[in-house]
Amino acid sequence: MIRFAWPSELRKRGVLGINQRNADFIMRFNKRKFFPLVDDKLITKELALKKGIAVPELYGVLQTEHEISEIENLLNQHKDLVIKPAQGSGGNGILVIDGKIGKRFRKASGDLITLDTIKHHCSNILNGMYSLGGMEDKAILEYRVQFDPFFQHISYQGVPDIRVIVFRGIPVAAMIRLPTRESDGKANLHQGAIGLGIDLKTGFTTFGVHHNAAVQQHPDTGAETNHIQIPHWETILRTAVECADTVGLGYLGVDLVMDKNLGPLMLELNARPGLNVQLANRRGLLKNLMKWAEMKEIPADPAERIRMAQEALD
Amino acid sequence: MTNGSVKFWVIVLAAIGLGVTAYKSYYLGLPLTPKEEAEVWTVQARVSFKGTGGPAKVNLYLPEKTPGFLKLDEDFISSQFGLTTEKVGENLQANWAIRRARSLQVLYYRVNVAKSPIEVDWGGKPKFPEPPTFSEIEAPAIQAILDDVRNSSADVESYTRELLNQLNAEVPNENVKVIRRNAETAEQWVSQIIEILKGVKIPARDIWGIELSDARNDLRLQPLLQVHNGQKWITFHPKTGNKGMPSNFLVWKIGKNPLFEVEGGNKAQLDISVTKSYKDLINVASTGVDKMDSVFSSFSLMALPVEDQNVYRLLLMVPLGAVLMVVLRTFVGIKTFGTFMPVLIAIAFRETQLFWGIVMFTMIVSVGLLIRFYLERLMLLLVPRLASILIIVVILMLITSSFTNMLGAERLLSIALFPMVILAMTIERMSITWEENGAREAMKQGIGSLLVACVGYLVMTNEELMYLMFVFPELLLVMLSFCLMMGRYTGYRLVELTRFKDMLRNEKS
Known part of the structure; x- marks a missing residue:
C-alpha cells in the first residue's frame, strides 16, 4: 500500500498541485477582470445565451427581500425548478424542487418542505450566506434538468455532471461525476460521488475513482462504470471550447449536464477548477498545460483546437 | 519576470533583516537568546575623613574613558555635601563641598560596568615635550x-x-x-x-x-x-x-594628579572595592545600545514605556502566527475556518492558557452550534442571526466566567479577550459546512482549526521567539521575504502527496 508519493514521482507523472495551479495558470492566464463573468451565474447565463450556448432556461431572479414573496407565483408556474445563489461556490445553497404535494413541495431527495422553508432559503441566499465573502447575492430560479435515462444505471438520485477543463481554448481533460447514495445526490467527489475520467478523443469513460480508490462499478446500482460512451460528446467539447472563448479565461472548468430532451446544457463555469480530474483520469495535467502555455499562437478555429487536444493525448 | 522581481525582493529583504540582526548581535552585543548573562562589576570608591568643624572640600577623579567597559549606571552617596562634576584637564572630577564638617565623614561613588567592545577617543595630538635635563649620573x-x-x-x-x-x-x-x-x-x-x-x-x-576581579577591597x-x-x-x-590594554583593566584617570584630595579634614582615606555579579545580558546590552549612540538605539523598542512594550511584544508575534498559517496552508495544506481565525484564537489562548483555552473554545463552539441549529428552524435573516449568535457567544462567555470564578479558577476571568466575533463567525461557518458537506467535514475542519490554533499558541508564546522579535524587530523583513517566497511556491503541498498517491498506480495495476 502506497502511503504517499514523493514529489519527484508526482512531477514525473505531470501531476499539477494547487500551488502551481494558482501561481502558474490561474494567476497568469485568468485576468481578474473576467472573474465576475463566471462568479456570477446570472452573467454567465446571459453571455452564453448571446453566444447561442444551450443553458437551462431562466425562470426568474430574486434580488431583494421584497421580491421573495413573488416566489409563490413562480412555484405555481413551474412545478420543477432549481433555486440557487448567483455567486455560490462548490454547489452550496442549491435547492432542487421537483413537485408539489398538497401545500408542500418535494425536494429532489424526496423530503417535503413548506413554502416558508423555501422563502427562508431564498433569504439566506440574498443575505450572502453562500456567496464568497458573505456579499449580498441574488437567487436564480431556473429549469430543472431532466434526467437523461442514459445515466439511469450509473447514478443515484441527482444528475451526473460533466466537467471539461479548457486551457487557452483547448480542452485538456474531462470527467463525469456520478452522484451516489453517500454523496446525497450531489456530484461532489469529496462527499462520495464517483469521478470517471473521459477519453477526450472518443468520449468513452476510462477509469473511475470513489474516495480516491479505483472503481469499476457504481456502488449503489452495481452497473459497470468503465467504457461508457458519453452521448453527444462532440457537442460537449464544442460547447466547452465556446464557453472558454466567451468569458476569455485561460484556465477554465466548464460544467455541463445532460438533459433528456435538450441534450448537453452548460450549467456553470469555474475559474478555479479543482484537481480531482487528474485522479479520475489517473493522468497528470501538467504535460499538456505546459505544452499549450508555451505555444505562441493558438488557432482561432474551435474545431482545430479540439483536434489538437485529441492528438496531444497520445 | 515576476519571478525575477520576487527573487530580488526576497533576497534584498532577507539581507537587510539578517544584516541588521547580525550587526546588532555582533557589534552592539545584543544577545540572541534571552537567558544569556553578562558579568557586571560594581566598583565603589569610599572617601572618608575627619572633619575639623570648618568647611570641607573633596575632589575625586571619576572613571570617564573606559575602553573595553560600558558604564551601566553610576551614583553618589553624598550625605549633606553639595556635589558637582566638572572636567579637569582630560579627566572628570567630582567635587563635594560642605560648609561645616564635623567628626567622621564618608562619601561614596559607585559605578556598574560591564564588558563591551567599545573603544574610546584618547584625545588629540599633544605638543612635543621639552627634553628634560638629567642628573650627571x-x-x-x-x-x-x-x-x-x-x-x-x-x-x-x-x-x-x-x-x-x-x-x-x-x-x-x-x-x-x-x-x-x-x-x-x-x-x-x-x-x-x-x-x-x-x-x-x-x-x-x-x-x-584598577584591575577588576571577582571581589576585592583596598584596590x-x-x-x-x-x-x-x-x-x-x-x-x-x-x-x-x-x-x-590589559584585560579586566578599568581605566580611571589620565595623568599623575592624585586621585582624590581633601581640604579641611584629616585622616583622609580612599578605599576602592569591587564585586562581581551577573545581570541579564539584555539589560546590559540595551543600556549599551543607548549609550553607544547608534542609529538603532532611537529605533529600539526597549526605549518605549513598559506598558507600550507589552503591546508591541504581542503585536510582533502576530506576523509570526501569520507566517505559520502560510506554512500550514500553502506548504502543508491544512484546511481551517477562515484564513487567520486560528491566529486570533491563539492570541486569545495566550490570556487563558492552553488547556482552559481549548476547553473554552470547544465548549462555546459546541453550545453555540447547538443553538445555531435551533435558530435555523426559526428562519431568521442572516445578519440578525449572526448578531444573535454573537450575543449568545457573549452570554456563554459570561456564564463560564462567573461559573469558574465561583470555582475559584481565576484563569478564565481573562476570557474577555476571547475574540467573540471570530467565534460567532466560526460557529456560523461550521454550521454551514455541517449542513452542506456533512458533520464529518465540519468536525474535521473544526478540529483542524483548533490544532492550528494550538500550534500557533505554542509558537506565539515561545519565550525565545518573543525575545528575538522584540529585540530584533527587523526580523519582520525576513518574514516578509519568506512570505514573498512562499507566494511563488509552486511545489506540491504535503497533503497532495497522499491525495495524489494513487496517480502512481497505473503502472503497477
Missing part, C-alpha cells in the same frame, strides 16, 4: 640605552617596546641598574620612563586604573604607559612591555 646611562634602542627600532611603537624590553630585562646591564635605582614604586617607574621618552621627543603619559590604582605616535595613543604596560 643618569645622563650617560640614559644616553647609552637610548642609542641602543634607536639602533633596533623603526618608529615610536617599536622604539617604546624596545625601550621597555631593555629597562625590564631580567638581567639588567649597568645602565639600567642606574635608572632602576631611583624608581622603586610603580609610579616612579612610569615617571622615569616618561622622562626618558621626553628626551627623544616622544609624547608620553601615564594612565591609571590600588595601577599605572599604564601611553605614547603618541603622531596619529594615536598607544598603550603599554610599563613592567611587562605588553602593548594594549
Whole structure:
C-alpha cells in the first residue's frame, strides 16, 4: 500500500498541485477582470445565451427581500425548478424542487418542505450566506434538468455532471461525476460521488475513482462504470471550447449536464477548477498545460483546437 | 519576470533583516537568546575623613574613558555635601563641598560596568615635550640605552617596546641598574620612563586604573604607559612591555594628579572595592545600545514605556502566527475556518492558557452550534442571526466566567479577550459546512482549526521567539521575504502527496 508519493514521482507523472495551479495558470492566464463573468451565474447565463450556448432556461431572479414573496407565483408556474445563489461556490445553497404535494413541495431527495422553508432559503441566499465573502447575492430560479435515462444505471438520485477543463481554448481533460447514495445526490467527489475520467478523443469513460480508490462499478446500482460512451460528446467539447472563448479565461472548468430532451446544457463555469480530474483520469495535467502555455499562437478555429487536444493525448 | 522581481525582493529583504540582526548581535552585543548573562562589576570608591568643624572640600577623579567597559549606571552617596562634576584637564572630577564638617565623614561613588567592545577617543595630538635635563649620573646611562634602542627600532611603537624590553630585562646591564635605582614604586617607574621618552621627543603619559576581579577591597590604582605616535595613543604596560590594554583593566584617570584630595579634614582615606555579579545580558546590552549612540538605539523598542512594550511584544508575534498559517496552508495544506481565525484564537489562548483555552473554545463552539441549529428552524435573516449568535457567544462567555470564578479558577476571568466575533463567525461557518458537506467535514475542519490554533499558541508564546522579535524587530523583513517566497511556491503541498498517491498506480495495476 502506497502511503504517499514523493514529489519527484508526482512531477514525473505531470501531476499539477494547487500551488502551481494558482501561481502558474490561474494567476497568469485568468485576468481578474473576467472573474465576475463566471462568479456570477446570472452573467454567465446571459453571455452564453448571446453566444447561442444551450443553458437551462431562466425562470426568474430574486434580488431583494421584497421580491421573495413573488416566489409563490413562480412555484405555481413551474412545478420543477432549481433555486440557487448567483455567486455560490462548490454547489452550496442549491435547492432542487421537483413537485408539489398538497401545500408542500418535494425536494429532489424526496423530503417535503413548506413554502416558508423555501422563502427562508431564498433569504439566506440574498443575505450572502453562500456567496464568497458573505456579499449580498441574488437567487436564480431556473429549469430543472431532466434526467437523461442514459445515466439511469450509473447514478443515484441527482444528475451526473460533466466537467471539461479548457486551457487557452483547448480542452485538456474531462470527467463525469456520478452522484451516489453517500454523496446525497450531489456530484461532489469529496462527499462520495464517483469521478470517471473521459477519453477526450472518443468520449468513452476510462477509469473511475470513489474516495480516491479505483472503481469499476457504481456502488449503489452495481452497473459497470468503465467504457461508457458519453452521448453527444462532440457537442460537449464544442460547447466547452465556446464557453472558454466567451468569458476569455485561460484556465477554465466548464460544467455541463445532460438533459433528456435538450441534450448537453452548460450549467456553470469555474475559474478555479479543482484537481480531482487528474485522479479520475489517473493522468497528470501538467504535460499538456505546459505544452499549450508555451505555444505562441493558438488557432482561432474551435474545431482545430479540439483536434489538437485529441492528438496531444497520445 | 515576476519571478525575477520576487527573487530580488526576497533576497534584498532577507539581507537587510539578517544584516541588521547580525550587526546588532555582533557589534552592539545584543544577545540572541534571552537567558544569556553578562558579568557586571560594581566598583565603589569610599572617601572618608575627619572633619575639623570648618568647611570641607573633596575632589575625586571619576572613571570617564573606559575602553573595553560600558558604564551601566553610576551614583553618589553624598550625605549633606553639595556635589558637582566638572572636567579637569582630560579627566572628570567630582567635587563635594560642605560648609561645616564635623567628626567622621564618608562619601561614596559607585559605578556598574560591564564588558563591551567599545573603544574610546584618547584625545588629540599633544605638543612635543621639552627634553628634560638629567642628573650627571643618569645622563650617560640614559644616553647609552637610548642609542641602543634607536639602533633596533623603526618608529615610536617599536622604539617604546624596545625601550621597555631593555629597562625590564631580567638581567639588567649597568645602565639600567642606574635608572632602576631611583624608581622603586610603580609610579616612579612610569615617571622615569616618561622622562626618558621626553628626551627623544616622544609624547608620553601615564594612565591609571584598577584591575577588576571577582571581589576585592583596598584596590590600588595601577599605572599604564601611553605614547603618541603622531596619529594615536598607544598603550603599554610599563613592567611587562605588553602593548594594549590589559584585560579586566578599568581605566580611571589620565595623568599623575592624585586621585582624590581633601581640604579641611584629616585622616583622609580612599578605599576602592569591587564585586562581581551577573545581570541579564539584555539589560546590559540595551543600556549599551543607548549609550553607544547608534542609529538603532532611537529605533529600539526597549526605549518605549513598559506598558507600550507589552503591546508591541504581542503585536510582533502576530506576523509570526501569520507566517505559520502560510506554512500550514500553502506548504502543508491544512484546511481551517477562515484564513487567520486560528491566529486570533491563539492570541486569545495566550490570556487563558492552553488547556482552559481549548476547553473554552470547544465548549462555546459546541453550545453555540447547538443553538445555531435551533435558530435555523426559526428562519431568521442572516445578519440578525449572526448578531444573535454573537450575543449568545457573549452570554456563554459570561456564564463560564462567573461559573469558574465561583470555582475559584481565576484563569478564565481573562476570557474577555476571547475574540467573540471570530467565534460567532466560526460557529456560523461550521454550521454551514455541517449542513452542506456533512458533520464529518465540519468536525474535521473544526478540529483542524483548533490544532492550528494550538500550534500557533505554542509558537506565539515561545519565550525565545518573543525575545528575538522584540529585540530584533527587523526580523519582520525576513518574514516578509519568506512570505514573498512562499507566494511563488509552486511545489506540491504535503497533503497532495497522499491525495495524489494513487496517480502512481497505473503502472503497477
